[in-house]
Amino acid sequence: SSCPSGLLIPPSNTLIVFSLVSGGTSIAALFLAGYIPGLLMGLSIMVVAGIIAKRRGYPVSPKPSCAQICDTTVKALPSLLLVILIMGGIIGGIFTATEASAIAVIYTLVLAVLIYREVSLKQLPKIVLESAITTSIVLLLVGASMGMSWAMANADIPYMISDALLAVSDNPLVLLLIINIILLIVGIFMDMTPAVLIFTPIFLPIALDLGIDPVHFGVMMTFNLAIGICTPPVGSALFVGCSVANISIDKVIKPLM
Numbered sequence: 001s002s003c004p005s006g007l008l009i010p011p012s013n014t015l016i017v018f019s020l021v022s023g024g025t026s027i028a029a030l031f032l033a034g035y036i037p038g039l040l041m042g043l044s045i046m047v048v049a050g051i052i053a054k055r056r057g058y059p060v061s062p063k064p065s066c067a068q069i070c071d072t073t074v075k076a077l078p079s080l081l082l083v084i085l086i087m088g089g090i091i092g093g094i095f096t097a098t099e100a101s102a103i104a105v106i107y108t109l110v111l112a113v114l115i116y117r118e119v120s121l122k123q124l125p126k127i128v129l130e131s132a133i134t135t136s137i138v139l140l141l142v143g144a145s146m147g148m149s150w151a152m153a154n155a156d157i158p159y160m161i162s163d164a165l166l167a168v169s170d171n172p173l174v175l176l177l178i179i180n181i182i183l184l185i186v187g188i189f190m191d192m193t194p195a196v197l198i199f200t201p202i203f204l205p206i207a208l209d210l211g212i213d214p215v216h217f218g219v220m221m222t223f224n225l226a227i228g229i230c231t232p233p234v235g236s237a238l239f240v241g242c243s244v245a246n247i248s249i250d251k252v253i254k255p256l257m
Contacts, residue, residue: 004226004237005045007192008038008219011086011104014192014226016097018218020142021149021200025214027097028090033219041223078111138193145197158205165206172210179203180224187228191236195225230256 007014010031019027064072086104089095095103112119119127152158165175183203186195200221207217229237232253242249 004223004229005038005042007226007229008034008041008222010034010083011101012222014196014222015218017138017142017193017196018200018222019097021145021197022204022214022218025218029215030218031087031090031097033215034222037219037223041226078115082107082111141193141197145201148198149201152201158202161202162206162209172212175206175210176212176220179206180220183221183224184227187225188231189234190228191234192222192225192229195228196221 006012012031012034015030015034016027019025019030082104085107086100089103090097090100109119113121165178168178169175183195183199186199190198203221204214204217208214229235232238232249238249238252238256242252
């Protein structure tokens with residue numbers, strides 16, 4: 001269940017999509033802003049899971065030796081350096097977020113082929129094709145959302161929604177609470193990327209009118225929608241978790257809530 005925190009901790013695809021839809025909010029700023037909320041979310045889930053496990057007396061794996069810890073750390077180090085490479089380059093102004101993605105692909109490819117030997121050169125054409133298909137789906141959604149954003153702005157829909165919300169209250173905290181509740185419900189029934197594409201053009205103008213920073217709003221929106229990947233009926237993390245644990249979803253839903 002710690003998957004939601006990974007959507008806030010860079011490099012996060014959801015924050016990149018938000019940057020595109022919001023009209024160019026700084027990806028570097030979004031990445032930096034996502035660290036603390038992501039770590040807080042992950043640590044909170046770990047604490048609760050740890051307390052429940054201790055109360056119920058779940059079995060514990062044997063404590064690893066220093067040699068095992070050192071060996072695992074050395075093996076994981078090349079992969080962990082990827083985050084330092086990406087964030088260090090973006091924050092240091094060495095390359096843009098777009099260039100960072102290309103460098104990350106080259107770095108991971110070298111790791112997969114030469115270091116970990118998990119990918120062979122014969123598999124590359126298939127991997128490239130699958131990546132192109134996945135990327136094209138996201139870009140098609142982004143393009144459609146841009147068109148929808150223009151259509152909604154042309155029809156004054158964000159202003160109508162803004163007026164309706166302001167009729168309830170003019171307190172920014174109250175309006176943020178209402179937006180969060182709406183996003184929480186949306187996250188239950190809709191996957192994150194379509195939700196960001198559809199609701200950013202609606203809620204971001206309202207947030208900007210309230211004086212809320214787009215970086216703050218983007219992280220808040222991602223944090224909220226991330227909860228939805230653990231809840232049915234569209235909980236991708238829930239389905240994967242149940243599959244790995246070999247347990248039916250109906251047994252997980254009650255304790256998950």
